[in-house]
Amino acid sequence: MCQLEVLAQAVSTQAQTLSRSWHEGKDHALSSCDSRRTTIPPLDPQGEEARNQLLAALRTLEQLVLGPKDTMQSFYYRTAEAGVIQALCQLQVPRHVPLYGSISYADLSKKVGVSEDRLKHLIRIAAVCSNFLAETEDGLVKHSDNSLIWQLDPLAATGMEVMLDHLPSSSFKLGEVCTQDPMDEKQEVCGFSLARQQPLYLYLETHPAEGRSFAAHMRAQAAQYGDSAIQACYDWSRLKEKTIVDCGGSFGSVAAAIVRKEPTIKCIVQDLPKVVDSAIKATAQDSSFPHDSISFQAHSFLETQPVVADVYLFRMVFHNWSDAGARRILQALRPALRPGARVVCVEYVMPPIGTAPSYAELATRRLDNVMYTLMKGKVRELSEFKDLFESVEPDLVFASFKQGQLRATHDPRCHSVLEWVYKPASVQGESEAHSS
Numbered sequence: 278m279c280q281l282e283v284l285a286q287a288v289s290t291q292a293q294t295l296s297r298s299w300h301e302g303k304d305h306a307l308s309s310c311d312s313r314r315t316t317i318p319p320l321d322p323q324g325e326e327a328r329n330q331l332l333a334a335l336r337t338l339e340q341l342v343l344g345p346k347d348t349m350q351s352f353y354y355r356t357a358e359a360g361v362i363q364a365l366c367q368l369q370v371p372r373h374v375p376l377y378g379s380i381s382y383a384d385l386s387k388k389v390g391v392s393e394d395r396l397k398h399l400i401r402i403a404a405v406c407s408n409f410l411a412e413t414e415d416g417l418v419k420h421s422d423n424s425l426i427w428q429l430d431p432l433a434a435t436g437m438e439v440m441l442d443h444l445p446s447s448s449f450k451l452g453e454v455c456t457q458d459p460m461d462e463k464q465e466v467c468g469f470s471l472a473r474q475q476p477l478y479l480y481l482e483t484h485p486a487e488g489r490s491f492a493a494h495m496r497a498q499a500a501q502y503g504d505s506a507i508q509a510c511y512d513w514s515r516l517k518e519k520t521i522v523d524c525g526g527s528f529g530s531v532a533a534a535i536v537r538k539e540p541t542i543k544c545i546v547q548d549l550p551k552v553v554d555s556a557i558k559a560t561a562q563d564s565s566f567p568h569d570s571i572s573f574q575a576h577s578f579l580e581t582q583p584v585v586a587d588v589y590l591f592r593m594v595f596h597n598w599s600d601a602g603a604r605r606i607l608q609a610l611r612p613a614l615r616p617g618a619r620v621v622c623v624e625y626v627m628p629p630i631g632t633a634p635s636y637a638e639l640a641t642r643r644l645d646n647v648m649y650t651l652m653k654g655k656v657r658e659l660s661e662f663k664d665l666f667e668s669v670e671p672d673l674v675f676a677s678f679k680q681g682q683l684r685a686t687h688d689p690r691c692h693s694v695l696e697w698v699y700k701p702a703s704v705q706g707e708s709e710a711h712s713s
């Protein structure tokens with residue numbers, strides 16, 4: 278059998294397994310007005326693995342069928358097609374198309390102030406190329422599975438709009454970034470800042486509506502699977518009676534998940550002053566928030582850490598920072614470290630090239646690209662994490678690594694956990710002397 282047939286057969290086998298798992302639950306209809314589902318239904322482990330394998334096989338199959346020249350063309354065509362979806366969103370088109378039923382081009386044209394002819398072209402491009410919006414048999418505009426998100430999950434839709442507005446244009450600055458900062462020494466020189474003349478966080482501050490949408494979308498993404506992903510990723514019972522500083526802990530949802538699992542833990546959530554202000558206001562109204570166990574503190578992790586604690590937690594922080602920035606964060610932590618203190622990172626970790634299933638590596642390399650483009654961040658391999666910590670504080674001894682799930686599409690279950698313990702050489706020397 279040739280590669281084409283082998284792949285096609287793999288697709289068929291995996292599709293059968295996926296279909297079995299998919300149809301086991303009652304609620305299996307994909308995004309539709311009736312199911313109100315914008316994600317695939319929960320699958321059993323076999324179904325999950327079949328989905329991963331299927332996505333990888335379909336991608337290889339498509340490239341094989343296209344051949345190299347048409348594959349390369351499809352890359353820039355798709356970028357241009359993302360531009361069409363961005364334009365339709367900017368014009369608020371998907372919000373004017375009703376959840377049920379349809380709208381005429383004439384009415385849509387009046388609502389968004391663009392000619393019927395131009396709308397027809399744009400919507401037909403989006404519908405045919407990206408399954409975004411659709412036409413009824415009578416030539417009216419209705420939602421497709423993909424555009425339904427704009428009606429069913431406005432928070433996700435707004436987050437996607439922010440990404441569509443900025444990610445493609447920022448990514449086309451990467452060459453310039455590498456020319457201006459060839460050694461990755463300047464955190465502020467990144468695709469986003471070259472495209473928008475200011476870094477992402479300042480841009481979001483000066484565009485408050487976008488800032489609020491972006492932050493809410495990010496929080497919703499991080500909170501997928503509720504408390505369970507964070508509670509399962511580490512044995513929090515090992516930290517009974519301990520104090521954790523959650524560095525860059527945002528609105529305290531991670532801290533809340535931890536103390537709900539292990540109520541003897543005390544947590545201090547640190548973040549930038551504006552975030553802490555909003556977090557205090559938001560949690561004050563939330564009677565389910567474990568106020569007795571969690572306090573908030575405004576502190577930049579680029580400044581000397583003021584709290585001596587048992588554990589310093591960094592969840593989804595380091596991937597936002599270049600090595601130079603990450604070293605600053607660790608340097609600022611050093612003065613607070615006491616023997617036995619732990620540093621725990623909950624992060625996406627890049628598998629060394631070619632070692633993980635291709636679907637998992639693809640998803641993680643995509644994330645690496647997004648982080649570098651938007652923030653000069655980096656998704657690190659385990660060895661890169663170890664080198665980073667070693668370069669700043671060799672007495673932080675690497676203690677453990679727990680691999681997150683390998684999946685074709687990322688969610689908090691994919692987070693790995695890395696742990697270091699502070700064992701200063703002098704203390705290590707003393708304990709060795711006592712034991713001999």
Ligand SMILES: C[S@@+](CC[C@H](N)C(=O)[O-])C[C@H]1O[C@@H](n2cnc3c(N)ncnc32)[C@H](O)[C@@H]1O
Pocket residue numbers: 499524525526527528531547548549552576577578579591592593594597
């Ligand atoms: C990707 S979010 C992760 C939030 C949270 N740890 C979680 O896992 O959901 C990064 C967080 O770092 C915070 N942050 C950025 N710069 C910071 C700084 N210099 N000092 C403290 N926090 C900072 C942001 O406000 C944001 O809450």
